[in-house]
Amino acid sequence: MGELVSVPAVRGAYDAIERRLAPRLEALVRTKQYAQVTALLAGARSSAGDQAGRVSACLLHACNLPAGPDISRLRRQLGELDREVRQLRLELAAYAENRREEPPDADA
Amino acid sequence: MPTLSVPHSAVDRVRSEVERTASRARNGIKLATGTRRPGMGLTPKDVIWRHGRAELWHYRTGDVRYGPPLLIVFSLVSRSYILDLTPGNSFIEHLLTAGFDVYLLDWGVPDERDAANRLEDYVDAAIPAAIAQVCRRAGTGKVNLLGYCFGGVLTLLHAAHHPYSPLHSLTVMATPVDFTQLGPLGDVFSATGLDVESILGDDGNVPPWVMLQAFRSLTPMAEVTQHVNLWERLWDDEYVAAYRAMTGWAADHVPFPGAAAKQAVQMLLRDNALMTGRLVLGGDQVSLAGITVPFLSVLGLRDHIIPEPASAPVINLVGSADKHELRLDAGHIGLVVGRTAATTTIPTIIEFLRQRSDRNHDPS
Numbered sequence: 001m002g003e004l005v006s007v008p009a010v011r012g013a014y015d016a017i018e019r020r021l022a023p024r025l026e027a028l029v030r031t032k033q034y035a036q037v038t039a040l041l042a043g044a045r046s047s048a049g050d051q052a053g054r055v056s057a058c059l060l061h062a063c064n065l066p067a068g069p070d071i072s073r074l075r076r077q078l079g080e081l082d083r084e085v086r087q088l089r090l091e092l093a094a095y096a097e098n099r100r101e102e103p104p105d106a107d108a
Numbered sequence: 109m110p111t112l113s114v115p116h117s118a119v120d121r122v123r124s125e126v127e128r129t130a131s132r133a134r135n136g137i138k139l140a141t142g143t144r145r146p147g148m149g150l151t152p153k154d155v156i157w158r159h160g161r162a163e164l165w166h167y168r169t170g171d172v173r174y175g176p177p178l179l180i181v182f183s184l185v186s187r188s189y190i191l192d193l194t195p196g197n198s199f200i201e202h203l204l205t206a207g208f209d210v211y212l213l214d215w216g217v218p219d220e221r222d223a224a225n226r227l228e229d230y231v232d233a234a235i236p237a238a239i240a241q242v243c244r245r246a247g248t249g250k251v252n253l254l255g256y257c258f259g260g261v262l263t264l265l266h267a268a269h270h271p272y273s274p275l276h277s278l279t280v281m282a283t284p285v286d287f288t289q290l291g292p293l294g295d296v297f298s299a300t301g302l303d304v305e306s307i308l309g310d311d312g313n314v315p316p317w318v319m320l321q322a323f324r325s326l327t328p329m330a331e332v333t334q335h336v337n338l339w340e341r342l343w344d345d346e347y348v349a350a351y352r353a354m355t356g357w358a359a360d361h362v363p364f365p366g367a368a369a370k371q372a373v374q375m376l377l378r379d380n381a382l383m384t385g386r387l388v389l390g391g392d393q394v395s396l397a398g399i400t401v402p403f404l405s406v407l408g409l410r411d412h413i414i415p416e417p418a419s420a421p422v423i424n425l426v427g428s429a430d431k432h433e434l435r436l437d438a439g440h441i442g443l444v445v446g447r448t449a450a451t452t453t454i455p456t457i458i459e460f461l462r463q464r465s466d467r468n469h470d471p472s
Contacts, residue, residue: 014336018329025328029292032299038325039300046306072310075220079312082221083229086160090237097240 128343135348139338146353149189151200153212157241161216164238166245167200173207174465176248176276180212181235183257184368185319187360188214191256191444194353199444202454208461209246213238213259218363223312225365227372228390231265236273243274250276252461256444257282257414261376264422267399269389277402277464278428279457282414282440285382285396285425289417293322297373304370313363320361326412354441383421396425403428404460406453408438432460 028034057067157164182188191212192200203210213235218225242251253275255263260283267278287294296302309315324331334355341347381387387394403426407419416435423433434456438448 011336011340014333018333022327022329022333026326029325029328030295032295035292035295035299038296039302042296042302043306068310072220072312075310076223076312079219079221080224082160083224087229087233090159090233093237094240 131343131345135342135345139348139352146194146349146356148194148353148357149192150195151192151198151204156211156245157238159234159237161218161222162234162238163214163216164241165212165214167204167210167212169204169209171204171207172209174462175209175246176250176252176465177209177211177242177246178203178252178254178461179239179242180210181238181253181255181259181263182212182214183259184215184218184230184262185258185361185364187357187362188212190357190441193357193445194349197350197353197445197450199449199454202450203458206458206462208458208465211238211242211245211251215362218313218365220311220313222363223308223366226367227262227265227375230262230368231269232390235262235266236270239274250274252277252279252465254279254457255281255283257440261285261382264382264396264399264426265387265389265394267401268387268394268396269392269398271398271400275401277404277461278399278426279404279406279460280422281406281443281453282408282411282419283405283422284414284418285422286418286420287377287380287382289415290377291415291418292326293413294377296322297377304366304373308366308369309363311363312366314366314369316361316363319364320359323358323361323413354445358441382425396422397427399426400428402460402464403431404434404457405432406434406436406443406457408436408440408443410438410442411440413440430464 053067053069057069060067152168153165154168155163156166180191182191192198195201200210200212215230239251239253243249251274253263253267255261255278260280263278264280264283264285267273267275284290288298297304304314307314307318334351338348338351375381375387379386382396385393385395387396403423405419405423407414407416409416411419420433420435423431434453436443436448436452438453442448443453
């Protein structure tokens, strides 16, 4: 049975590599340079997306069609409305609760 | 007779290898096809309140021996079923068996409707409303509050901003307070000036894949090691089931609401407001010293997501006279799942709550 020999042998080899490599990689991701490269890539990805979005938006707007950023803006505006409705609902519930807990008005 | 034991041993080894090879093949097919995924989050529960995407769950139990009830507030970046992973390996199950009445505030999956949510929406609105719902449902005037990971931050902010909130005790697990000690997760924003806006998705939230990549980058070899471990123990049904449950959860993140993410990066990370006393919520200056209820902090010494130096200072920041810290030789997930959780974390939390609870709790 080759398995009896091969699995522990492969495992041993992997562990040896992992023991040497893992601390170095973990130290690398903790460097300031790694953080800067990550930030740079995130920024580049975002501006590349913005550029592409602007070009496609121009083309769609020329045909009187809404583009991705228009839809995103609408979705966010709807989201803000939804948030306000949620807040109002909570305030109403709290108001109703307080009314229930208040003793009846003596003058009433 | 040593001469007889050798052939028996060889036959046994061959038989064992044949059985293992068959199990490897069976489990390999299950993994490749994605069939028979382990059931997760199965403890019976009822949704007793909804608020946007958030839901308040009440776990069913016929054996409440302690009160007031326990309300768990989960993190904003991952799924709450890690606390109820599989039958027999469930934080919730342990709490119910111990006789507690357990509620969980799950934030659901945020979408564009949540992009404008600020920390105040959680701390000053949703959590107080959920506490009121629990009190009403249980017929009590107080709750024990427990926060896990970023849920712990939310509970700290709530308790600090609402000194008259009806809290009986507060427990936080793997909860960062010194954000300068977060390591690479924090450095990407604090050391580079990266604008959160640049990582937001079309829905205005931080996409789940950003969170996933960020967590994965902390231990670059971990994923490969997981696959090697799996290959080695592919014959072990129990291991494979646990692997599928854990890896499934670890890759199952949810979007982080954009406005809350911006606020967290500026106030909690760059200003390190929990440590420097520059915490402002809803226009009010807030300090963790305002927390005076019985307090327990649980942290993992091998936690690579929230390192011990990031979570340890909380015990000195809260103003409670009755405060305790539990340091465990565990990782971030090991606090709630697995052997350390079952033998140390959960019994300690249960004991902490038991000592501060009313036995045979009568809500009336």
